[in-house]
Amino acid sequence: MNDSTEALDLLFEPVGGIEKFRQEYWPDRFVTAEGSPERLAALTGGRAMTSLEDVLAVYDNPVMVVGACVVDATGGITDRFLVPPGEALAWYEQGAALEMDFAHFFLPGMSHLVSAARKFFGLPGGTVAKGIVYAAKHGGGFPVHFDAYVNFVFQVAGEKVWRVRENENTTLPIQHYDLAQYPYLPEGVQRVWTGEPPAEGLPDGREVVLRPGSMLFLPRGLWHCTASGEATLSINITLGQPTWLDLVQHAVRRSLLDLDEWRELVWTDADGELTPGARATVERALREAGSRLSRLTPEDLLRERDQALDPYQETQGSFRRSLGFARMLNAVPPAAPSQPSRQRSSSSSSS
Ligand SMILES: [Fe+2]
Structure with missing residues (x-):
């Protein structure tokens, strides 16, 4: 121990x-x-x-x-x-x-x-x-x-x-x-x-x-x-x-991410409906997904165990950790320059 x-x-x-x-x-x-x-x-x-x-x-x-x-x-x-x-x-x-x-x-x-x-x-x-x-x-x-x-x-x-x-x-x-x-x-x-x-x-x-x-x-x-x-x-x-549901989400993503169809932009017409082209893409993507996902094994899911398995808590934790760091280090914002620098002024106007 x-x-x-x-x-x-x-x-x-x-x-x-x-x-x-x-x-x-x-x-x-x-x-x-x-x-x-x-x-x-x-x-x-x-x-x-x-x-x-x-x-x-x-x-x-x-x-x-x-x-x-x-x-x-x-x-x-x-x-x-x-x-x-x-x-x-x-x-x-x-x-x-x-x-x-x-x-x-x-x-x-x-x-x-x-x-x-x-x-x-x-x-x-x-x-x-x-x-x-x-x-x-x-x-x-x-x-x-x-x-x-x-x-x-x-x-x-x-x-x-x-x-x-x-x-x-x-x-x-x-x-x-x-x-x-x-x-x-x-x-x-x-x-x-x-x-x-x-x-x-x-x-x-x-x-x-x-x-x-x-x-x-x-x-x-x-x-x-x-x-x-x-x-x-x-x-x-x-x-x-x-849960296994948490792991399978990561396994599905890993399994499908090299297929171009799954990385296509989600794209609809003005009424929010699928365009014929998008429908054909997604149908192809789903057919290929069915084939790939049916070959997933329990070990494939276990491989995802170190992924962040609770995105809400992860976000909360990161937010709270960064707040804590700033205060722990007694960080203060850098002092404002007495005169705006030319460089900074030009870079902000270009954005
Ligand atoms: Fe409780």
Whole structure:
């Protein structure tokens, strides 16, 4: 075991260690257990991180604020948005739950840990693996939803109430869904949805109270919601759950990209209909694709495992990393020249 795997083993001690967890619960069996709060220092490489102030001292990135006070402030338009970290405490005091996503960017110990977790569970290199810190009080929390990820939740401070319920509407979801969106179902959910959704607040779900030191494994797709009557802090390790569908998209592209027909411009007439020429091109392209794709093998798909398998998260991560870099390096814009240079002036006028 290397240091990071040892740290994971310590964190998973309440369920018998990480190997036992993998055998008994990974990837789809819910479990929660109580353990010592002291072991949670392994989440942050030993750095003290037991209060929101500790987190905000290092987390230099936009903070997601969620809750009724955001609904009120926006006249009902949204229940969440991003705010600069300096404004997060004020929202927290008003009852918003705070989400500090990609927290591992600011904590090297956590960064090693999330990578080690991805490797330990045999997930492809392109899988999103990240740390997230949550803080709330005054009843703040997240409304009912399910995720397309798995979450390992470690409760650092305070008592937080979770409600969890089996998902009878969909299996193996490939995207997050908030119950508040119902009856709207995005296509990725609608295509695999059946029946009526659960009641708001999951009254027939299971209640779990997390206390400092508790851990909870939330498999992909379980309905859940949270509430913090008192000040709480928790740290999540979140692992993406890439599917064969994610890999096949890259394999299809790789298989077809050397065919000229597939690199033709998409071109329609003024009514948005296919022109006869375009139709003939696409029909040829599809015939050739059928032949090539039927020869793809499982190994061809596996070859794509190091591709970026979640473009949305990749974009979020790049954006947040670049914001963090600029501030970490204390970068300031170059001073404006006292007089516009002739060269610059002429180059801008030529554009
Ligand atoms: Fe969630």
